[in-house]
Structures are given as C-alpha cells and as structure tokens.
Amino acid sequence: MGEIEGSYRVLQTPGTRLGAQFNAGISTLEPGQSLSANMATGAKSHGRGLQIRVLGLDDSQEFFDIEVWLEPTKPIIKQVRRPTNTLFRLSVKFFPPDPGQLQEEYTRYLFSLQMKRDLMEGRLTCTENTGALLASHLVQSEIGDYDDMADRDFLRVNKLLPYQDRVLEKILDLHRRHMGQTPAESDFQVLEIARKLEMYGVRFHPAADREGTKINLAVAHMGLQVFQGNTKINTFNWSKIRKLSFKRKRFLIKLHPEVHGPHQDTLEFLMASRDQCKIFWKNCVEHHSFFRLFDQPQPKSKAILFTRGSSFRYSGRTQKQLVEYVRDSGAKRTPYQSEGKIAFLFCHHIFSLQLCGFDTKCPLLPQRYPTDKAYFIAKEILTTERTYLKDLEVITVWFRSAVIKENAMPEGLMTLLFSNIDPIYEFHRGFLKEIDQRLALWEGRSNAHVKGDYQRIGDVMLRNMSALKEFTSYLQKHDEVLTELEKATKRLKKLETVYKEFELQKVCYLPLNTFLLKPIQRLMHYKLILERLCKHYSPAHRDHDDLADIAAQLQSSLIRLENFQKLTELQRDLIGIENLTTPGREFIREGCLYKLTKKGLQQRMFFLFSDMLLYTSKGVTATNQFKVHGQLPLHGMIESENEWSVPHCFTIYSAQRTIVVAASSKVEMGKWIEDLNMAIDMAKKSQEKSNIFLDAGLGDRSSDEVSLEQESEDDMHSSRTSLDKQTHHRANTTMHVCWHRNTSVSMSDHSLAVENQLSGYLLRKFKNSNGWQKLWVVFTNFCLFFYKTHQDDFPLASLPLLGYTVCTPEESDSIHKEYVFKLQFKSHVYFFRAESEYTFERSALMSCSSAAVF
Secondary structure, eight states: OOBOOOOOSOOOOOOOTTOOOOOOOOOOSOTTOBHHHHTOTTOOOSSOEEEEEEEOTTSOEEEEEEEOOOOTTSOHHHHSOOOSSEEEEEEEOOOOSOGGGOSOHHHHHHHHHHHHHHHHTTOSOOOHHHHHHHHHHHHHHHHOSOOHHHHHHHHHHOOOSTTGGGGHHHHHHHHHTTTTOOHHHHHHHHHHHHHTSTTTTOOOEEEEOTTOOEEEEEEOSSEEEEEETTEEEEEEEGGGEEEEEEETTEEEEEEOHHHHOTTSOEEEEEOSOHHHHHHHHHHHHHHHHHHHOSSOOOOOOOOSSOOOSOOOOOOSOOHHHHHHHHHHHTOOOOOOOOSSOOOTTTHHHHEEEEEEEOOTTOTTSOOOOOOOHHHHHHHHHHHHHHHHHHHHHIIIIIIHHHHHHHTOSOHHHHHHHHHHHHHHHHHHHHHHHHHHHHHHHHHTSSSTTOOSTTSOOHHHHHHHHHHHGGGHHHHHTHHHHHHHHHHHHHHOHHHHHHHHHHHTSTTOOSOHHHHHTHHHHHHHHHHHHHHHHHHHHOTTOGGGHHHHHHHHHHHHHHHHHHHHHHHHHHHHHEESOOOTTOTTOOEEEEEEEEEEETTEEEEEEEEEESSEEEEEEEOOSTTOOEEEEEEEESTTOEEEEOOOSSTTEEEEEOSSOEEEEEOSSHHHHHHHHHHHHHHHHHHHHOSSOOOOOOOGGGSOOGGGOOOHHHHHHHHHHHIIIIIHHTOGGGGGSHHHHHHHHTOEEEHHHHHHHHHOOEEEEEEEEETTOSSOEEEEEEEETTEEEEESSTTOSSOSEEEEOTTOEEEOOOGGGTOOOSSEEEEEETTEEEEEEOSSHHHHHHHHHHHHHHHTOO
C-alpha cells in the first residue's frame, strides 16, 4: 500500500464518495517503517497484532493485519493505544508540479479525486468558469458522455462545487463538448487545469508574523509560501533557505546571507502551539527531501541514552529517483487494475495514510453482522420504520407548520387531521426506539456479552402489535380525513394555495395525500414481514396471529382509500375534467399509447376508469399538467381487438366514435386490451348507468393537436424550466414516468407496490464510474429515492423504475463484487450493491416488482 512516514502533521481528507465525515488524525508508524513490510503474514511477532482498514480516494476499502512493532526505549502505553479495526484514509501527500506526467493512469485518477475533494471543499479556489470546466470533466470521467437526465441526477447527488447551483447549466453545456472523451482523458484534463491554479496542492498552516499580522504558511515543491488570506505575498525557494527549525511555538527560516543580508537572515513566525509548529516543520523536511534530494536519505541512528532535538528524517524515495527509475525501466502507461492495487511507481511515495479514528456509528464501518435470516428481517423492520416515521413527520411536523404559519386550515379540520395522526406518530417513535435498542443488542453494539435472549424480534413485534390494536379506530377515520381535506382545498382558496406550495417542497417527495395513507399501508407491511418471519421459524409461530386480524379488518378500507387518493391526484394533474372523484368510480390503468389522427400516430396519455376512458396530451404548463382531449364512456362500448397489420395496434369502439391506438410493445397491447375488455364487461353488468356524458367541448380534437415532434420539444423545454426548478419531484409520479417511457401501470400494480416497500443503505455505481457511493435508498411508489443518510429530511435525487430491466451484472460490466444487481433503461445503467444476500434478494425483488411493469 505504500510507506507511512513518521509525520505527525494533520493529513488531508481525500475524496470520500461514501459521504464519510472528516476526522483528522496522525500517522502511527516510525520513520523508515513500511506498511507493506509489516503486513507479511509470516512476520515475527514483536508485539501484538492490529487490523487496519484503508479507505482509498475512490472509497474502496482494503483490510490488513499488521504487527505492532514496539520501540524498547518508549513506554508501551504510548505505542499501542489504537483500537482494533482502525480506519485510515489514503490522501495525496506530495503534489508534483505536473501531475499529468504521472506514469500510471490509476495514480492520475487518484489525483483527480483529490482535486475533486479540494474543489468541493473550496480549497482549490478558482473562477466560477474554471470551476464549471473542472466539474464538467469530472462528470465526464464519472458517468461518460452527456445525457441530460443522467447529468442532472448525478449533480443533484454529488456537489462538486460550493456554488454548483449557480453554474449548473454551464457545467451541462461544457459537458456536451466532451463527447467521446475517456475517463483517463478526463482525469488528465482535470490535472492540466488544476496544476495551473495558484492554490493547487496548497495546505494552510495558520501563523502570525513578528508584528502579529495573521498569515498562512504553506509548503510546496518549490519551497515555502506565505499567504495573507488567499493571496500569496511571498515565496522562499529551497535554494534560498539555509535552515528550517522551530523553538516551542516559533517557526524559524534561516536564509542564505545574500538573500536578505547578514542582519536579516532569519525570519520568525508564531504558530498556535508547539505541536502545530512541529507538524509544519516535519512537513517542510519531507517536501524538501522529496523534491530536492537526488538519493534516498538514510534514517539516522537513534541515541539510546540521550537525545537532543528531533531526530525526524524523511526516508522514502525522492521524486528524481522515481523519474530516473521510470526512464531506466521504460515503463509504459498501461490501464490500471481496479482490485484496490495502487500504482507501484508514484503511489508508494506521494500518498500518505490518515488515521480516522474508530466510531461504531460510522456507516462506513463494516459490522460483524449475525448471519441468521431473522436478524435481516428484523433489520428490515428497523430501516423501513425509520422511513415510515419520516413520512409521518411530513404531515405532523412539516405540513402542520405550513398551515399554522398561514392560518390556512379551519380549526375543525385541524383537530380531525392531527388528533387522528399525532397518537400514531407518538406510538411509532417509541416503537422505533425499542427496535433500534433490540438490534443494538443483537449486533453486539452494546451489552455484547448478552446472547440468545435478545437475538430475536418476535417478542417486540407481538407486544407492539397488540398495542397497535388501540389505534384501529384512528385508522378507520382516514377515510373521513382524506374526504374532508379534499373538500376544504376545493372550498378554501388559501388552503389550496398552501397545499400546492407545500407539495413543491423537497420534503414532500410524494403527492401529499399519499402520506396520509402510510399508517394503513404500514400495517400491511408488518403483516407481510411477519409472514416471512413465521416461515423462517415455523407455521405455528404466534407473532403473526393478532396482526393478521387487524390487517384483515382494514384491507378493504385501504383499497378504497388508495383508489380515492389516486383519483384526487389525477384531478389535480388533469386539465379539462371535473368531479373525477365521483363516488363509485374506480381507477384501473394509466399509460402511454399512440392515437391515430389526421397527422398520423400521436403520443397520448390514456386513463382507464371503471366507467370511462380519457385520453390526454402533455401541456406545456408550469405544473406539467395533462390536457384532456377525449372522454369515452364505457357504457355502450364493445370489446377491443387487434385487427391491424400495424404492430401492436388495436381499435377501441365506443358508442359515439371509434379510435385506433398503438402500444409500445406486444406486452403493453395485451395489458390494455385485457383491462379494457374487463372494464367494459363490468360496466355492462353494473346496475348503475354512468352519468358522465361527452362534453361538447371534448370531442375529437385532431385538428387542434400539435405534432409529436413539436410536443416533444415542448416537453424538453418544460422539463428544463418548470419541472426541475419548481416541480422536480412531481416528475416521479407514475403519470409522467409512463409518458416519458412509453409504458403503463395499473391499480393492481399500485397495490403490489404498496406491499413492497424497502429502505436501507446501498452502494450505487454509475455505468462508467470507478467508485461506489453509499446512499440511504428508499423504495416506494415505483421509485428509488436517494439520501446521504437516513436522518436527511428530503431526497437528493430519485430514479423512477417503470420500464427498467433488472438483472445481475454481465461479464462485460467488470463488476467483481458480491450482491450486485443491475438496472437498465436504454443507455441508462446503474449498479447497486447490498450488504448481504438477504438484502440483495429483497432489493432486487423490489426493483423487479416495479421495473417489470412494462
């Protein structure tokens, strides 16, 4: 892995793709010691073993078992005080003047990751145009050629610049120009731009001059630099420096007499402490040796009895030695291998390791998880409970705050809504805490000596499910709550405005009334999870019985409420239809079909209900609503059939007119014909006749319909403006996804998706990226929502799954990791890696349940 120098300076944070928190630390090995030398399995033990983990700049982790070598002249307690499973981070140590000349592609890649981190943290200061150019090359390196959706998704999750939102369009425009540029070429461009910047490789050490003026000292390949703020005010080249030393908090630079004359040959700077002074002095010694010496310095022998001053010496190879070695060996630039192997030339010497400390709560640390399947089922309960509680907070905290601030909701409705959901929220807060404590015992994170009695979850579930019975009456009021809220928003303009504005907030990542259904949906989740738990143990396991009774009572209520929620959602998204929530109407299927008009086949969005069929076109409005073009009652309609030679084309015969439509595939056509004929048959048998008649203004509007090409251009313009700036999360509704991906989804699919919801940490990788990013992922409503951690209030980005295919990676994908599944839609490819076989199977299954609906 390379040599760890005996430097006591605080090392720098490398690029941490998994979102790890910065925790500065120091190196622990003495000068001349080599990590690679100490990793040998058969090494003689002079002390005790220590397992360390090294986190690379690309966030890959490697484990090493090393011997802790003890110095006979030092107290043992000062040498062995690091906990087991210690985590180090790889970081750039020496910044060569031209990193583009580094021989190994992987070394250049790691340098580009360091530039990425410096850019994001504001260390690599530059103009906004230069920052945007650097960011565009980093995007090209990570995800390949420009794709608007993939670019925006990547940049929502990855903040490359502190001012990224201001220059987002500039980054996208520049990325378009890098078409065909390989990741290696992109890394080279990043280094070429970065090395010309004044702040390239600069690491500030705060100090003060003799007058007390605050300045910053830095060391680079050419010598020492002095900054006032971010402005460089002086440079002392190595050739001008005679000696570097420190006395307590004073850092001294002794110059050659010809530089400042015999009376001004020593400059003095005051630093905050002796330790910081020593850190900077050692940093200078290392840089001087690495960049100036020809031969590798030999470590100085240590005095056994008496020592005076510091014996620190740099003991690694110098830059000139490495350059000569490359020349003599004729090393060629070859592609790197990705199995955590760092390029052997520069990486052994210009990177260093940083101790991050030990934190059991850090999501990066691999736990020694139990292998019992029941444990993973219990963990699924915990992770989904965390998401569920956050969803309840959308109503109990965020929406409540919005309506109170504007005094927008009548007192009676406030009482009905919050007195119904507040007790449920409080119950689940306690439930989550209890589950979290049980998992902590199970994993051994606390009271690790306890075994057996706490390695189960059934008792916790049984106790709380029994208590949940008390909330049955609250759950049964959800029907009334949804109805009254819908009536009030139609009646009160102020409430309607607050409602719509709240749905535009990032925290409201689903339609608002969807969150009101979560308590009943959660009950169904408990039932399904416990069924899996019972199968794992035995059919007679008692945990399931009481919950099954409650779930059965509310099953029909949930179906009715889901239908009502879907109708109210469509009511807001469709222009030209009133009273969509008419009692007795059921939603059946929505999706994209191509309708035959005078101008040929035109893309339309169809909505099938139990009493009628609507078809619409996508309007270019601030809220991306769909405009109704036709309304066909099912009463009097005859069954559809495929009678055309055109692929996937079929006819719909209504009482008033006949329309011809085409689906995107044979499977899609089959779904539409089956559901349409079923709905027609149900309408015939129904005793009720539809009161919906054709609106005179809703005839066949073929002559007014815009062309498909113009409509697509308007769609793109609308997506860039209103969709991303105002209603970006509304693009995740099934209506918009079906439109863009030429697919459809039915109410039965919705019911299946409600049952299959999941939360937890996954590693995500883009098709052309080299590293994995750890994200908290929530699967709900046919969509993956990505968060940095489970504590975040709103998602950073989302990935609708309708139309995607799910499979395991192919050989050509070069993914040599366990528990990885692949999601693909056309050229969009994502890889997700789970922590265990159970999580992998559950995640892949959940994705399949959504992606396969096409």
